[in-house]
Amino acid sequence: MKQLIKDYLDHGISRRQLVSGLSALGMSGVAAKAVAQNLSPLGPGAAEAVAAAAPVAIRDVEGNGGALFVAQLKAAGVEYLFFNPSTGDHPIFDALVDVPEIHLIKGIQEGAVIAMADGYARASGRTGVVVVANIGLPNAMTQMVNSYKDQIPLLVAVASVDQDALGRDQLQEPDHPELMTEPITKWFWQMQSTAAVAETTRRALKFAATPPCGPVFLSLPTNTLEQRAKAQVWERSKFDVPMRIRPDKDDIEKAARMLIEAKNPLISIGDDITSCRGEKELVELAELLGAPVAGLTGGLGYWSKPFPTRHPLYVGALLRTMRYPGKPDVLLNLGNRFGEIASPGTRLISIRLDPTGLARGAPVDVAMVADLRLAMADLSDAIRSMAAASRLKAIADERTARAAAYSKQMHDEREALARALADSTPVSLERLGLELEANLDRDTCYVTDADSGKTMDALMSFGGDDKPYFSTSPNVLGWGMAAGFGVKLARPDVPVVSVVGDGSFCFSGPQPLWSMARYKAPVTVIVLNNHSYNNERNRIWNGAGRQFEAARDMTCYLGDPDVDYAKAAGAFGVEGETVKQPDGLRDAFARAKSAMVEGRPYLLDIHIKREGLGAVSEWYPPYSVADLRTRKV
Amino acid sequence: MRAALPALVVLAIAAAVAPSRAQNANPLPPGEGRDLVAVACSQCHYLGTIAKIRDGAAGWRVYVDNMVLRGAQLSGPEIETVVNYLALNLGPGMNLSPPKPVTLPDGAGKDLVETRCSVCHDLERVAVVKRDRRAWPLIVADMAAWGAPTTPEEAKTIADYLTAHFSD
Numbered sequence: 001m002k003q004l005i006k007d008y009l010d011h012g013i014s015r016r017q018l019v020s021g022l023s024a025l026g027m028s029g030v031a032a033k034a035v036a037q038n039l040s041p042l043g044p045g046a047a048e049a050v051a052a053a054a055p056v057a058i059r060d061v062e063g064n065g066g067a068l069f070v071a072q073l074k075a076a077g078v079e080y081l082f083f084n085p086s087t088g089d090h091p092i093f094d095a096l097v098d099v100p101e102i103h104l105i106k107g108i109q110e111g112a113v114i115a116m117a118d119g120y121a122r123a124s125g126r127t128g129v130v131v132v133a134n135i136g137l138p139n140a141m142t143q144m145v146n147s148y149k150d151q152i153p154l155l156v157a158v159a160s161v162d163q164d165a166l167g168r169d170q171l172q173e174p175d176h177p178e179l180m181t182e183p184i185t186k187w188f189w190q191m192q193s194t195a196a197v198a199e200t201t202r203r204a205l206k207f208a209a210t211p212p213c214g215p216v217f218l219s220l221p222t223n224t225l226e227q228r229a230k231a232q233v234w235e236r237s238k239f240d241v242p243m244r245i246r247p248d249k250d251d252i253e254k255a256a257r258m259l260i261e262a263k264n265p266l267i268s269i270g271d272d273i274t275s276c277r278g279e280k281e282l283v284e285l286a287e288l289l290g291a292p293v294a295g296l297t298g299g300l301g302y303w304s305k306p307f308p309t310r311h312p313l314y315v316g317a318l319l320r321t322m323r324y325p326g327k328p329d330v331l332l333n334l335g336n337r338f339g340e341i342a343s344p345g346t347r348l349i350s351i352r353l354d355p356t357g358l359a360r361g362a363p364v365d366v367a368m369v370a371d372l373r374l375a376m377a378d379l380s381d382a383i384r385s386m387a388a389a390s391r392l393k394a395i396a397d398e399r400t401a402r403a404a405a406y407s408k409q410m411h412d413e414r415e416a417l418a419r420a421l422a423d424s425t426p427v428s429l430e431r432l433g434l435e436l437e438a439n440l441d442r443d444t445c446y447v448t449d450a451d452s453g454k455t456m457d458a459l460m461s462f463g464g465d466d467k468p469y470f471s472t473s474p475n476v477l478g479w480g481m482a483a484g485f486g487v488k489l490a491r492p493d494v495p496v497v498s499v500v501g502d503g504s505f506c507f508s509g510p511q512p513l514w515s516m517a518r519y520k521a522p523v524t525v526i527v528l529n530n531h532s533y534n535n536e537r538n539r540i541w542n543g544a545g546r547q548f549e550a551a552r553d554m555t556c557y558l559g560d561p562d563v564d565y566a567k568a569a570g571a572f573g574v575e576g577e578t579v580k581q582p583d584g585l586r587d588a589f590a591r592a593k594s595a596m597v598e599g600r601p602y603l604l605d606i607h608i609k610r611e612g613l614g615a616v617s618e619w620y621p622p623y624s625v626a627d628l629r630t631r632k633v
Numbered sequence: 634m635r636a637a638l639p640a641l642v643v644l645a646i647a648a649a650v651a652p653s654r655a656q657n658a659n660p661l662p663p664g665e666g667r668d669l670v671a672v673a674c675s676q677c678h679y680l681g682t683i684a685k686i687r688d689g690a691a692g693w694r695v696y697v698d699n700m701v702l703r704g705a706q707l708s709g710p711e712i713e714t715v716v717n718y719l720a721l722n723l724g725p726g727m728n729l730s731p732p733k734p735v736t737l738p739d740g741a742g743k744d745l746v747e748t749r750c751s752v753c754h755d756l757e758r759v760a761v762v763k764r765d766r767r768a769w770p771l772i773v774a775d776m777a778a779w780g781a782p783t784t785p786e787e788a789k790t791i792a793d794y795l796t797a798h799f800s801d
Contacts, residue, residue, distance in 0.1 A: 316704050316706075317703075317704035319676040319677070319704070319706070320676055321672060321676055322706070323672065323673065323706040323707075324706050409708065410701075410706075413701065413708070413709055414701060414702050417698045417701060417702055418702065420698075421698075430702065454703075455699070455702055455703055458702055458703070458704065459702075541682070542678055542679065542682050543679075543682070544681050544682045544685050548682070548685070549755065549757065549758075550757055550758060550761060550762075551754070551757075551758035551759075552761075552762055611699060612699075613682070616771060616772050616775045617764070617768070617772070618764070618765060618768055619762055619764050619765075619768070
C-alpha cells in the first residue's frame with residue numbers, strides 16, 4: 001500500500017489506478033475511495049486545491065530550508081520539537097530562535113528522544129516531531145519499532161551531508177541512511193531541494209497522521225537546509241483530512257444480525273478504539289449486547305486498555321480457549337491487530353482501521369475497514385433498529401449477570417491471592433499492585449514497559465474513569481521512563497507514574513531523567529528492581545533446555561553489580577530513594593507525591609521479589625578480565 | 634525444585650494467535666485433574682516444563698496462584714484440583730525420569746543430598762557450579778518450604794555440605 005500511495009503522489013499512477021490497486025490489496029471499494037479522496041490535496045490536482053484555498057491558510061514564505069521546515073511545522077500547529085542536535089541541522093535551530101511557538105524538548109540519547117515523542121503522541125493524539133543526529137539514527141530506530149508496531153504518528157528527521165557529498169563515504173555518512181528506516185516507517189524520503197522542503201515536510205506530517213498512523217522519516221541534506229528558496233506553507237486543515245471512514249451499511253447490518261442472533265458472543269478489543277477515541281461507543285455496544293469483553297494480555301495490539309477493567313463485562317485476557325464465557329459462536333474483533341482468532345464453530349467479525357491487518361491470519365466472515373468509533377456507533381444503531389428494545393434488554397441482562405458474577409469472582413479471588421503474598425521481602429509484585437491501586441489518584445496516567453510487572457495489572461483499575469494506561473505492543477525496552485515524560489508533557493494536569501523494570505532502566509539508561517530534571521517534569525518513576533531480566537529467564541527456562549536442566553542462568557541475572565537506581569537518579573538531578581520493605585511503600589509514595597506537587601520528578605527504586613523458574617539463583621557465568629592480565633596495568 | 638511459570642505473557646500471545654504448536658501432545662501423567670490442567674495451562678504455555686518439574690503442594694500452589702493472577706481462568710475449587718493433581722502426580726519422587734549419573738564428593742550430608750534432592754531433580758543441578766556461600770542456605774530453605782522432604786536439621790546439613798563443596 002505504501003508503494004501505491006508513493007506512486008500516486010509522485011504522479012506515477014492515476015486516481016483510478018490507486019483505487020484499483022487498493023482494492024486489489026483487499027480494501028473495500030468505499031475505503032479505497034476514501035483513501036484516494038483524502039490523498040487528493042497532495043496528489044494530482046494539488047495546484048487547483050491551492051488556488052481554491054483561503055489565502056490566510058496558505059502563505060508564501062522565503063528563507064533557508066531550516067526556516068521553511070520550521071515555518072511548515074508552525075503552520076501545522078506543531079508545539080514541540082523533540083531533539084538532540086547535530087552540526088548539519090543548525091538551520092532548523094537557528095530558525096527556532098525566532099519562533100517561540102515551538103518549544104524545544106531536548107533528550108540526551110536518540111532512543112529517549114523518540115520515546116518521549118512517542119509518549120507525547122500517544123497521550124495527545126498529535127504527531128510527535130523529532131530531529132536527531134544523522135549518525136544517531138540507529139539509536140532512534142530502537143524506539144521507532146515501538147511506534148511503528150503501535151501505529152503512532154511520528155515525524156523523524158535527520159540532517160545528512162550535502163547532496164554533492166552523498167555517496168563519497170564521508171565522515172559518519174552511510175549510503176542511503178533513509179533506507180535503514182524502511183521496515184519501520186510508513187514512508188521515508190530524502191529531500192531533493194530547498195524549494196521542496198515545506199511541501200515534503202507537509203507530506204510527511206500527512207502520512208504520519210493519516211490512519212493507520214505511524215512513523216515517517218526525512219533525511220535532510222545540509223545544503224537543502226542552508227540554501228534559500230520561496231515556498232508555500234499550509235495550515236494543517238489544508239492537508240490533514242481525517243480518515244473517518246464510515247463502514248459499509250450492508251456490512252454493518254450483516255454484522256448486527258449475527259450479533260443479535262449469537263448465543264454466546266465475545267468482543268475482542270484493541271488499540272484502534274483508542275486511536276479513534278471510541279471508548280464511550282465501545283461501552284455502549286458491549287452493554288447493549290451484554291457481551292463479555294476481553295483483551296490480549298501482554299500488550300499486543302492492546303497497549304491502551306480502552307475498556308474499563310473494572311467493568312462487569314470485562315473478563316480479562318483473550319485466550320485461545322475461553323473457559324469463561326465458553327466457546328463464542330460469534331467473535332467480534334474491534335480494532336485489535338491480533339484479535340482475529342480462528343476456531344471451528346466461531347464466526348468472526350473484524351473491524352480494523354488498518355486494512356493490512358484484516359483477515360491476516362484467520363478467515364473472517366465479515367471484515368470492515370472503518371473508523372472504530374463510527375463503526376461501533378453504527379453497529380449499535382443497527383442492532384437497536386433490528387431488534388425490539390425489550391428483547392435486547394432481556395438478552396443483555398442475562399448475559400451481563402453471568403459476566404458480572406464471573407468477573408467479580410475472579411477479581412475477589414485474585415485480590416485474596418495477592419493479599420496472601422503481601423508481606424514478603426523483597427516486596428512482592430502483588431503487594432505493590434495493591435498499594436499502587438490504593439495510593440494512586442484515579443486519574444493517574446500509568447505508563448509502563450515492565451514485563452514481569454504486568455502481574456500487577458489485574459489488581460489495578462484502568463480505562464473509563466480510572467487510570468489511563470500506556471504501554472507498547474512490541475515491548476522494546478527503554479521506552480517507559482522517556483514515554484512517561486512525553487505523557488506528562490501532553491497531560492500536565494494529571495499525575496503521571498512511569499513503571500519500569502530494572503532491565504528497562506538499563507536499556508534507556510538514566511538519560512530520560514535528565515530531561516525530566518531540566519524541564520521540571522513532575523513524574524514518579526518506579527523501578528521494579530528484581531535484579532534480573534526475570535520474565536526473559538522464565539521464558540527461556542520454560543523451554544526446558546539445558547539452562548533449566550542444569551539450573552544455570554547463563555543470561556539473565558543482573559544483580560552483580562547491584563545498581564543503585566536512586567543514586568543514579570541523583571546524579572541526573574532527580575531525587576529518589578530505595579524501598580526494600582513492603583511497609584515502606586506508603587511513606588515512599590507520599591514523598592513522591594509531595595515532590596510531584598512541588599513540580600519535581602521523583603524515583604523509587606523498589607526491590608522486588610523475583611518469581612519463577614530459577615528465581616532464587618543469583619549465579620551467573622563467572623569471568624574476570626582482571627584475571628586475564630599478566631601485568632597489573 | 635524451585636520453579637514457577639509466571640512469565641507467560643508473551644507466550645500467551647503466541648499461543649492465542651499462532652497456529653497451535655505441540656498442543657496436541659499432552660506429556661502429563663494420568664490422574665484426576667489432568668484434563669483441567671491441560672486445558673487451563675496450555676492456553677499460555679507449553680506443558681513440557683510442567684512435566685519436568687517436581688514440587689510439593691506448597692510449591693505448586695505458588696505457581697498456580699501466579700498463573701491465576703496473570704490471567705488463567707481457574708476458580709477457587711479448580712485451583713485446588715490443579716494443585717492436588719500436580720502435587721500428587723508431579724510431586725517429589727513421582728514419575729521421575731532416570732537420573733543422570735553424578736558423583737558427589739564425600740562428606741557429611743552427601744547421603745542426604747543424594748536421597749532428598751534427587752527426588753525432584755538431577756544432581757547436576759547442585760553439583761556442577763559453585764555458588765556464593767550465602768546462596769546455598771537460601772536455596773535449600775526454599776526447597777524445603779516448597780515441599781522437599783527434609784527436616785530442618787537435614788536441611789541445615791544439606792546446606793552445610795553444599796556450601797562446603799560447591800561454594801567459591
